[in-house]
Amino acid sequence: MNDPGGAPMESIEETVTEGVVRRRFDLEVEGRQVPGIRWAPEGAEPTATILVGHGGFQSKEAPNIVEMAAQLAHECGYATIALDAPGHGERRTEEQIRQQEEVLRRLREGGVDEEMRRGRERVVDEGTRTGSDDSGPARPPRMVREWRALLDALEGSDPATGPYGYWGVSMGARYGIPLVAIEPRIRCAVLGLFGLGPDPAFRATVESITIPLLFLFQYDDELMTPESGLALWAAFGSEEKTMHINPGPHVGIPVFERDASAAFYRRHLG
Template sequence: MQFLAENTADGVTRREFRLEVGGDSVPGCLWHPQGAVGPRPLILLGHGGSQHKKAANITAAAISHAQELGYATLAIDAPGHGDRVSREQAKADQDAAREAGRRAQQGQAPPARPSRIPGAAAKAVAEWRAVLDAAQQLDVVGRHDRVGYWGVSMGTRFGVPFVAQEPRIACAIFGLFGVFPGLEDHRLAAEQIKIPLMFVFQWEDELMSRDQGLALFNAFGSTDKTMHINPGGHVGVPAHERDSWLAFWKRHLGEA
C-alpha cells in the first residue's frame, strides 16, 4: 500500500494510495479522523457503476464516518472505473449509464447491461480482500473484524460475493439491486450471507422491478436484516437514509 498524497480538512484526513493486486495498480483512498491513533472500526465503500472512489456520495459518507463516529473508511476504484480508465472512457461510460437509465425508464431497453470488463466481479472481490489485508496493517485501522461494507447498485453487484467470502465483514448495507436472470451466482452468494444487513430500495427504480428487489432481500441468509423502501428512481435515495446508515454502523460496530 503506497501512499501518494494526504489532505486534511474539517478534522478529517484523506490519504490516497495505490496497491498492486494481481498485476493491476488499484487506486484507493483512506479517510480517518485527523491525528487518529490506534485501531477503530472500518467501513469499506463500494461505489456505483460509472462512479469512482471520490464520488460525492462516497466522500460525504467517509467524512461523516470520521466526524460523527471516529471510524476509518476505505474506497477503491472498481475495475474499469475512476483513475483506472482514461477521462474519455469514464465520460463515455457515464453517458452510456445515463442513456441506459433513460431508455429503461421509457421501457425501450432491458435495464441489465453486461460489464465492459470480463470477470469484473471476481476481480473486484480479490481487490477488496487485498486492500483490506493491507489496510489492517495500519495502526489507525488494526486487525479486527469490526469492519462494515457499504455499496449500492454496482456496489451490491460486487459487494455481495465479496461479503459472502470475507469473514472479517461484521455487517453490511446493500441496495438498488435485485435478482436478475443470468446472475444466479449472485443470488447464491446472497444466501450465504448471515451477518446483520440493511437493504435500501427505490420503489420506482427504472433499472429493476419491485419483485426483483424483494427477491434479493428475501434471498439474504441473515436473520437480522431490514429493508428500507422509498419512492423514486434509481439515483433518488432520500438523504435521511444516510442517518439510518450511521445508526446501523453504530449499532453493529460500536464506538470508535
C-alpha cells in the first residue's frame, strides 16, 4: 500500500475476517508516523471510502468503528479508514496514558465536572497547540493535515478509492468540522456530539460548510447541552442537513443510527 505521489503509506499487516479485509498501515506526515487501519470488502473494489474520526480516549480500533466498518463493507461495499489522533492509540506517550487514565478515573468516580464541561474534549491532547510545527493561527490542526495527507495518498493509488464521506462524533466532530470545511473531496458527512460555542472563528468555519450532513446528538449529553447542539446544527451552511436526537448520555448513540448513517451515505455516495 505504497503511494507513488502523496504521503508514503506502508502496509504493516493484513487479515481477513468474515469477508472483510483489515489492513494495518503507517502514513508518514510531516516526518511523523500516523497509524491507521483500512477495512474493505473481500474480493471487490470498494465503491466509496468513509473516513472515521474516533472520540476522545479512543483509538482507530474502537469497537463502534470496527463494527460500523464491517457493516459498511457488507451492506454498502464501502471501505472505511480510521487514523489514531495525536495523543491517542499507538501515538500516546507514557505521560499521556497516565493523564488519560486519571481523567477516566475521575469520570468513573464523580462524573463530568465543570472543568470538563468548559473544556469539553480539551482534556485530551489534540496536538495542535504545542510545538513550533503547530504555530500560526491560519494553519489547520494537525489531525486535519493528516486526514488531508491520507486523501492525497489515496488519490494517488490505483485504483482510486473515492468518492469520500466522513463520520465523526465528539472529538471526531471537533476535527471533522474544520476538515470538511476545507476539503472538497469529502462529499458528505455524519457529525455529532458537539455544540456551538462563543468562538466567532469556529462559527465562521461551521457556516462555511455546505455539503449534506447528518447530525447525531444525545439529549442527556453530560458535555454538550441540547441548546448548543441545536445551535451548531442551525449554523451549518448546508441546504441538506438532518438532526437525530436520542435520549441518553454522551457515550450512548443507539446502534440503529449506524443504519441511518449507511442509508445517508448510500444516498450521497451511491
